[in-house]
Amino acid sequence: MSKEVIMKLKKETMSELVKNEAGRWVPVEVNGQTQIPFKGVAAYKPRGKKFGPAVSSCADYPADGNKQVDSLRTALVKAGLRDGLCISTHHHFRNGDLLANQIFDIAKELGVKDLVWFPSASFPCHEHLIPYLEDGTIHHIEGSMNGPLGRFASEGKMKGVGILRSHGGRYQAVQDGEVKIDIAVIGAACADSFGNANGLYGSSATGLLGFALADSQYAEKVIVVTDNRVPFPCVPWQIQGNYVDFTVQVDKLGDPEKIISGTTRITKSPDRLYMAELTARFCEAAGIIKDGFSFQTGAGGTSLAVSEYFREIMQEKGIKARFARGGSNKYLVSMLEEGLIDYILDGQTFDLEGVRSMSENPSHVWTSPFTSYNYHGKGNFAGMVDVVILGATEIDLNFNANVVTHSDGYLLHGIGGWQNCLFSKTVILPVPLFRDRIPVIVDEVTTLCGPGELIDVVVTERGIAINPLRKDLLDAVKNSGLPVKTIQELKEMADQICGVPEKPVFDDQIIALVKWVDGTVLDVVRKVGEKP
Amino acid sequence: MGNTASAGNSGPKIRSDCRISLELTASGGMEINLSSKVISMYGNSIRQLVEDMLDYFGIKNVRVNLDDKGALPFVLMARLEAAVKQLVKTERVFLPEEKNNHQEPSSPDRFRFTRLYLPGNSPALMLNAGIHQPDGLILDLEDSVAQDKKYEARYLVRNALRSLDFMGAEKMVRINQLPGGLKDLEHIVPYGVDLILIPKCEGPEQVLAVEKEIKRIRKDARILLMPIIESALGIERAFDVAVASQDVVAMTIGLEDYTADLGVKRTPGAKESFYARSRLVNACKAAGIQAIDSVFSDVADMDGLKNAVQASRSLGFDGMGCIHPRQIKYIKEGFLPDKDEMEKAKKIIMAYEDAQKSGLGVVSLGTKMIDAPVVKRAERIIKLALGQGLLPKDWRNEQGSHHEA
Numbered sequence: 001m002s003k004e005v006i007m008k009l010k011k012e013t014m015s016e017l018v019k020n021e022a023g024r025w026v027p028v029e030v031n032g033q034t035q036i037p038f039k040g041v042a043a044y045k046p047r048g049k050k051f052g053p054a055v056s057s058c059a060d061y062p063a064d065g066n067k068q069v070d071s072l073r074t075a076l077v078k079a080g081l082r083d084g085l086c087i088s089t090h091h092h093f094r095n096g097d098l099l100a101n102q103i104f105d106i107a108k109e110l111g112v113k114d115l116v117w118f119p120s121a122s123f124p125c126h127e128h129l130i131p132y133l134e135d136g137t138i139h140h141i142e143g144s145m146n147g148p149l150g151r152f153a154s155e156g157k158m159k160g161v162g163i164l165r166s167h168g169g170r171y172q173a174v175q176d177g178e179v180k181i182d183i184a185v186i187g188a189a190c191a192d193s194f195g196n197a198n199g200l201y202g203s204s205a206t207g208l209l210g211f212a213l214a215d216s217q218y219a220e221k222v223i224v225v226t227d228n229r230v231p232f233p234c235v236p237w238q239i240q241g242n243y244v245d246f247t248v249q250v251d252k253l254g255d256p257e258k259i260i261s262g263t264t265r266i267t268k269s270p271d272r273l274y275m276a277e278l279t280a281r282f283c284e285a286a287g288i289i290k291d292g293f294s295f296q297t298g299a300g301g302t303s304l305a306v307s308e309y310f311r312e313i314m315q316e317k318g319i320k321a322r323f324a325r326g327g328s329n330k331y332l333v334s335m336l337e338e339g340l341i342d343y344i345l346d347g348q349t350f351d352l353e354g355v356r357s358m359s360e361n362p363s364h365v366w367t368s369p370f371t372s373y374n375y376h377g378k379g380n381f382a383g384m385v386d387v388v389i390l391g392a393t394e395i396d397l398n399f400n401a402n403v404v405t406h407s408d409g410y411l412l413h414g415i416g417g418w419q420n421c422l423f424s425k426t427v428i429l430p431v432p433l434f435r436d437r438i439p440v441i442v443d444e445v446t447t448l449c450g451p452g453e454l455i456d457v458v459v460t461e462r463g464i465a466i467n468p469l470r471k472d473l474l475d476a477v478k479n480s481g482l483p484v485k486t487i488q489e490l491k492e493m494a495d496q497i498c499g500v501p502e503k504p505v506f507d508d509q510i511i512a513l514v515k516w517v518d519g520t521v522l523d524v525v526r527k528v529g530e531k532p
Numbered sequence: 533m534g535n536t537a538s539a540g541n542s543g544p545k546i547r548s549d550c551r552i553s554l555e556l557t558a559s560g561g562m563e564i565n566l567s568s569k570v571i572s573m574y575g576n577s578i579r580q581l582v583e584d585m586l587d588y589f590g591i592k593n594v595r596v597n598l599d600d601k602g603a604l605p606f607v608l609m610a611r612l613e614a615a616v617k618q619l620v621k622t623e624r625v626f627l628p629e630e631k632n633n634h635q636e637p638s639s640p641d642r643f644r645f646t647r648l649y650l651p652g653n654s655p656a657l658m659l660n661a662g663i664h665q666p667d668g669l670i671l672d673l674e675d676s677v678a679q680d681k682k683y684e685a686r687y688l689v690r691n692a693l694r695s696l697d698f699m700g701a702e703k704m705v706r707i708n709q710l711p712g713g714l715k716d717l718e719h720i721v722p723y724g725v726d727l728i729l730i731p732k733c734e735g736p737e738q739v740l741a742v743e744k745e746i747k748r749i750r751k752d753a754r755i756l757l758m759p760i761i762e763s764a765l766g767i768e769r770a771f772d773v774a775v776a777s778q779d780v781v782a783m784t785i786g787l788e789d790y791t792a793d794l795g796v797k798r799t800p801g802a803k804e805s806f807y808a809r810s811r812l813v814n815a816c817k818a819a820g821i822q823a824i825d826s827v828f829s830d831v832a833d834m835d836g837l838k839n840a841v842q843a844s845r846s847l848g849f850d851g852m853g854c855i856h857p858r859q860i861k862y863i864k865e866g867f868l869p870d871k872d873e874m875e876k877a878k879k880i881i882m883a884y885e886d887a888q889k890s891g892l893g894v895v896s897l898g899t900k901m902i903d904a905p906v907v908k909r910a911e912r913i914i915k916l917a918l919g920q921g922l923l924p925k926d927w928r929n930e931q932g933s934h935h936e937a
Contacts (some may be wrong), residue, residue, distance in 0.1 A: 273858075499577055501574060
């Protein structure tokens with residue numbers, strides 16, 4: 001670790017700063033917890049044992065297995081809801097989630113203060129919680145802060161410091177005891193009164209419950225809430241009732257319209273389609289698309305289009321993929337059903353076709369952040385994927401990328417599985433060179449979320465930049481006729497078109513940490529300041 | 533002239549554009565009210581630009597309201613100039629940096645399979661149009677611009693000609709119908725336009741009027757012309773139009789207006805325009821220029837488009853207009869020779885050259901006699917294939933190996 005230390009004006013939650021291995025100044029203590037600065041991509045080795053919650057005894061649970069209580073409020077009270085606890089939820093209901101908001105409505109009614117909310121992700125629907133952040137019901141959020149919550153945090157209004165983690169990093173933090181969950185509330189589309197649960201059946205179906213796995217295993221108290229109670233046994237039990245303290249039945253867990261879209265759509269933008277096509281052509285030229293390969297693309301419009309171009313190339317060549325990692329969606333499902341993919345290893349289903357396929361096709365397999373992403377395990381799936389297609393808000397001359405803040409400094413997105421996917425054999429980021437007037441290729445990213453050494457290729461509508469570390473890729477596409485440029489050339493083009501942007505002005509106050517997949521601190525997000 | 537003026541677009545769906553309103557005041561200097569989605573990144577440079585431009589045009593006391601949706605500098609400049617010129621009479625122009633000087637000027641016989649129409653007052657659609665690699669990009673001042681936006685569109689098109697990266701596409705502008713369209717010319721002729729489309733052309737006199745005005749504006753300019761025939765009268769006079777000027781390099785047909793003129797519906801089978809299209813092709817070929825077909829207006833119907841391209845090519849057209857980037861690939865593919873055609877053309881040329889060498893009067897390929905027009909057609913196909921990189925320059929050697937699988 002660098003010994004260079006500077007002192008900064010402190011707020012209650014802040015400490016001295018040190019320069020980490022990525023050259024970013026990060027605090028050694030936040031929210032009263034010691035922090036380890038980032039030491040390099042595979043440099044930090046954890047010691048010690050995994051975290052373990054208290055041992056339970058069947059003597060304390062109903063002999064007939066019926067753990068049903070009359071309401072969420074009762075369950076929370078029985079679970080010991082009080083000041084300062086850490087409450088976890090998961091984001092399978094996405095923007096249709098009603099549960100997280102209800103939990104904090106109850107906390108507010110009970111007068112509980114200083115809670116830590118530990119969601120696997122937040123959505124615009126959670127804007128509802130802003131008054132609770134203002135009145136101290138919630139102290140801070142450890143999890144993605146999207147849209148309105150991110151803006152709130154960026155203005156320095158959250159009491160504590162937010163902690164941003166990847167999906168894999170969230171599992172790691174729970175497993176390692178960095179985050180001790182006091183009460184986990186797991187919303188499940190289907191559950192029995194013992195607490196066995198899945199996300200497959202019912203009006204709030206989400207396909208799987210992988211994001212709640214760590215919560216069930218490591219939380220002190222676990223509450224399963226369902227709007228579709230079935231008699232024991234609820235199978236498959238994606239969440240095992242043996243971890244569960246209380247079960248609750250409610251009318252409605254989520255707003256199905258917003259939970260899952262009936263249709264995920266490929267982008268119609270000709271510019272984005274062109275980028276997707278260029279990405280697929282690159283993969284073909286680089287020899288990545290071969291029989292038995294594997295890939296992961298997100299559910300964004302451009303990513304979906306990339307997998308459609310993959311389909312065309314695979315059909316043309318008469319080959320198939322061994323597996324695709326999801327975010328599943330109707331396009332991936334149709335490739336599975338056409339025999340172009342042997343398996344979908346799914347982390348979350350993005351549309352109803354994904355849910356259907358998972359419930360009826362044994363080759364459509366549900367995964368969790370433990371199997372796919374956890375860096376403190378004995379390997380994970382992310383590294384086995386041949387090529388992954390991701391996005392970014394900014395990419396810099398060293399191929400470092402940002403996914404959480406915009407160039408104006410505001411925190412607006414979570415990390416999701418993005419950091420974890422960087423361990424794939426080839427990481428490709430298709431991004432426009434500029435959005436409106438905002439350059440995407442910049443000299444230095446506002447917030448560092450992914451070290452450039454893990455990012456291999458940047459595809460823009462005006463050219464493809466390959467990380468010089470990947471000589472093999474540079475050689476492979478040398479005579480392909482693809483528009484290969486250097487990242488400097490791309491940046492100059494962006495500046496030519498947009499003009500060189502002014503840097504955002506930041507206040508000293510740190511509003512969030514960006515954790516690396518091993519729990520070390522990669523960067524900080526600061527309060528957005530006023531321009532003089 | 534009044535005291536207030538505005539230009540540009542704003543609203544929740546508008547991107548890469550801005551709306552500027554100016555109000556001349558008696559005193560108080562410049563008051564700039566700026567709201568911008570990129571204020572933290574470009575706020576200072578936008579203010580500076582506005583001040584510099586107002587200075588340049590000698591405006592000292594003014595209230596400026598600028599609602600910016602991420603407009604690039606050349607767009608901001610065009611909007612501000614369009615607003616200023618409604619308030620101040622001046623010959624001065626404020627030009628963005630020329631970014632297109634690296635591009636080769638066009639030539640009369642370059643390929644024009646695909647030309648993409650871009651509404652001349654919609655910057656968002658222009659910015660990346662070049663990446664789709666049409667042979668030409670048409671900045672349209674005519675039908676795609678609303679009547680009350682015609683004025684400001686000229687400034688945007690002018691600045692786009694200088695600043696937009698055409699990525700090798702021919703820089704085309706469709707002016708307004710004459711005589712109004714003649715006024716468009718001073719905004720485009722000095723600024724790097726390669727080719728001007730003359731809409732609703734009905735006779736050589738219109739071509740000559742455009743040519744004369746171009747020469748008046750810029751003596752040394754060689755700007756190519758493409759008349760658009762859109763009426764029954766125009767069709768009857770197509771050949772005269774085609775030979776009206778040396779600068780007419782292609783002619784095209786606008787079927788929406790043509791069918792309206794005939795009083796018939798435009799149908800997918802296009803029977804109603806068969807005569808007009810054939811006549812246009814014939815006039816073009818007689819004049820030695822390219823014949824370009826009308827646009828296919830259903831952007832979602834790719835199968836329909838493919839059929840239309842086939843029909844168009846078989847009538848003798850050399851290209852087609854595009855109204856959406858998605859159409860470019862299909863149209864280009866349709867107009868390019870396929871493998872069989874290229875193979876056949878190669879064999880014909882080789883046989884012809886062999887016969888020439890050995891002094892044979894009669895050329896034959898297998899049992900078939902080859903006459904001059906067949907050779908001519910084959911040469912055309914080879915030229916096309918070479919021009920598009922479908923054949924290597926030394927294709928004769930490749931052919932020499934003959935026994936490829």
